[in-house]
């Protein structure tokens with residue numbers, strides 16, 4: 001456990017007195033520092049907030065923006081929800097897997113890019129949609145798909 005986490009937990013509890021409400025911002029803050037939430041981190045957070053470890057694990061697993069494994073600097077989420085599926089998200093995912101040489105759920109060996117799927121990102125009017133480090137991009141065409149990898153993408 002990093003020394004500052006205790007202070008961060010106190011700050012989260014001051015803002016959100018219920019421990020289960022303080023959990024989300026604390027996990028987010030720690031993940032921003034660590035880049036993912038390891039099993040040890042999950043246990044530390046449970047101790048800090050006096051919550052059961054399985055509860056903290058379930059919350060960290062439920063939300064797709066909490067990462068249980070190290071991720072790359074550029075995190076690409078491809079929406080696989082119904083509207084996006086009907087507009088080519090499978091093809092988009094396969095295209096990106098081919099370009100990156102990795103499968104969904106993996107990170108390139110140089111640690112630059114992680115490719116992840118997401119459930120409906122609530123931007124169905126932009127289907128097929130991707131998120132690059134939380135920035136929405138869509139509709140993603142074959143031409144713009146490669147820009148997701150280079151940072152030239154416009155949302």
Ligand code: FES
Nearest residue numbers: 079081084121123
């Ligand atoms: S199904 Fe993709 S944003 Fe809703």
